[in-house]
Amino acid sequence: xxxxxRAHVTTERLKRxxxxxxxxDKLKRILRQTLVMDGSRxxxxxxxxxxxxxxxxxxxxxxxxxxxxxRVLRMLLIHDVVEIDAGDTFCYDAxxxxxxxxxxxxxxxxxxxxxxxxxxxxxxxxxxxxxxRETADAQFANALDRLQGxxxxxxxxxxxxxxxGITRDQVLNRMRPIQNASxxxxxxxxxxxxxxxxxxxxxxxxxxxxx
Amino acid sequence: xxxxxRAHVTTERLKRxxxxxxxxDKLKRILRQTLVMDGSRxxxxxxxxxxxxxxxxxxxxxxxxxxxxxRVLRMLLIHDVVEIDAGDTFCYDAxxxxxxxxxxxxxxxxxxxxxxxxxxxxxxxxxxxxxxRETADAQFANALDRLQGxxxxxxxxxxxxxxxGITRDQVLNRMRPIQNASxxxxxxxxxxxxxxxxxxxxxxxxxxxxx
Numbered sequence: 001x002x003x004x005x006r007a008h009v010t011t012e013r014l015k016r017x018x019x020x021x022x023x024x025d026k027l028k029r030i031l032r033q034t035l036v037m038d039g040s041r042x043x044x045x046x047x048x049x050x051x052x053x054x055x056x057x058x059x060x061x062x063x064x065x066x067x068x069x070x071r072v073l074r075m076l077l078i079h080d081v082v083e084i085d086a087g088d089t090f091c092y093d094a095x096x097x098x099x100x101x102x103x104x105x106x107x108x109x110x111x112x113x114x115x116x117x118x119x120x121x122x123x124x125x126x127x128x129x130x131x132x133r134e135t136a137d138a139q140f141a142n143a144l145d146r147l148q149g150x151x152x153x154x155x156x157x158x159x160x161x162x163x164x165g166i167t168r169d170q171v172l173n174r175m176r177p178i179q180n181a182s183x184x185x186x187x188x189x190x191x192x193x194x195x196x197x198x199x200x201x202x203x204x205x206x207x208x209x210x211x
Numbered sequence: 212x213x214x215x216x217r218a219h220v221t222t223e224r225l226k227r228x229x230x231x232x233x234x235x236d237k238l239k240r241i242l243r244q245t246l247v248m249d250g251s252r253x254x255x256x257x258x259x260x261x262x263x264x265x266x267x268x269x270x271x272x273x274x275x276x277x278x279x280x281x282r283v284l285r286m287l288l289i290h291d292v293v294e295i296d297a298g299d300t301f302c303y304d305a306x307x308x309x310x311x312x313x314x315x316x317x318x319x320x321x322x323x324x325x326x327x328x329x330x331x332x333x334x335x336x337x338x339x340x341x342x343x344r345e346t347a348d349a350q351f352a353n354a355l356d357r358l359q360g361x362x363x364x365x366x367x368x369x370x371x372x373x374x375x376g377i378t379r380d381q382v383l384n385r386m387r388p389i390q391n392a393s394x395x396x397x398x399x400x401x402x403x404x405x406x407x408x409x410x411x412x413x414x415x416x417x418x419x420x421x422x
Contacts, residue, residue: 011395014396025249038237044258053264054235058232062225077268115269119269184225
């Protein structure tokens with residue numbers, strides 16, 4: 001077989017799927033504010049999404065309302081893909097959040113638009129559902145996203161919170177989606193926050209912790 | 212609410228699940244031989260697993276035999292977890308593969324053993340099924356694992372292959388599981404290999420490329 005540009009051999013459909021898959025690699029370069037648990041470096045959004053997906057498999061039994069774990073899983077796998085174009089916005093930084101919605105909408109259009117029609121639509125719908133936080137699936141997916149941030153901070157002795165002077169109320173506010181999505185997980189969250197802020201040389205701050 | 216050690220408040224079951232989830236963070240430190248597609252650094256096994264999971268969602272339609280995408284997905288999410296204890300073994304390095312099986316078996320015992328009984332069993336079974344490559348689900352999951360390595364190398368101008376002087380036959384042999392699992396993807400694989408090795412300042416080598 002002689003070499004040939006792949007577009008000639010593979011079907012157009014497979015080509016679009018592979019183009020998207022190659023593009024996804026860039027999510028490995030998007031760094032979050034959160035540190036990995038040994039504190040050695042920032043976490044990237046690809047490994048973060050993997051962590052959340054495994055959490056969904058293990059923890060969906062704790063959802064307050066019944067959830068479809070397969071939908072939650074897919075939602076979490078792709079919830080950060082828009083960051084490839086739009087970047088990661090630090091959740092406690094209100095200023096950086098300006099224009100975020102529009103940036104992410106354009107990103108979703110370009111990135112999911114690489115896929116064949118109905119797959120593009122499925123991913124777009126899942127992402128919008130995640131962002132809207134209205135369905136039980138989306139609320140639980142968002143709860144896991146918050147919980148993972150809490151776990152990272154807990155195991156870094158309050159790493160990001162400490163670094164940015166995030167107050168107890170800001171963290172509570174940020175974690176609030178867990179309260180409705182899972183009373184069981186919420187009990188745990190309260191306990192971690194109490195523990196981290198009891199030992200508090202954490203600075204009281206006036207930082208604007210919207211979201 | 213006063214601070215209290217978490218074991219006192221959360222149920223034993225949730226505690227075990229969270230301990231495992233915290234342990235999982237270490238997979239972000241396990242580096243593979245493969246580079247991320249921009250060639251800037253080695254890929255870690257956590258982000259690799261995320262990439263594969265999304266590939267399963269998108270590409271399962273190309274499986275030769277019908278597969279259960281949900282099982283393939285879970286299999287891929289946890290297929291590398293044993294590397295937390297056993298490390299990553301370079302697939303073209305036969306010497307390093309000695310003792311791999313026993314190392315990974317012990318790792319599976321300890322790591323999955325952190326989980327509550329039936330979840331430990333589910334993950335252990337999925338991992339063993341992946342390793343055995345006998346079921347259609349496992350064969351397809353393995354095919355995606357190989358395909359991702361090919362994509363990384365293709366987009367790095369043969370990066371790892373070039374670096375280690377891996378021959379065309381070694382790559383073909385490594386990719387062989389794709390042939391049965393997906394004739395459609397196999398066509399693409401042959402074409403990429405032809406393209407990379409046509410432009411060949413790739414060194415012919417005597418490296419032992421078992422597996």
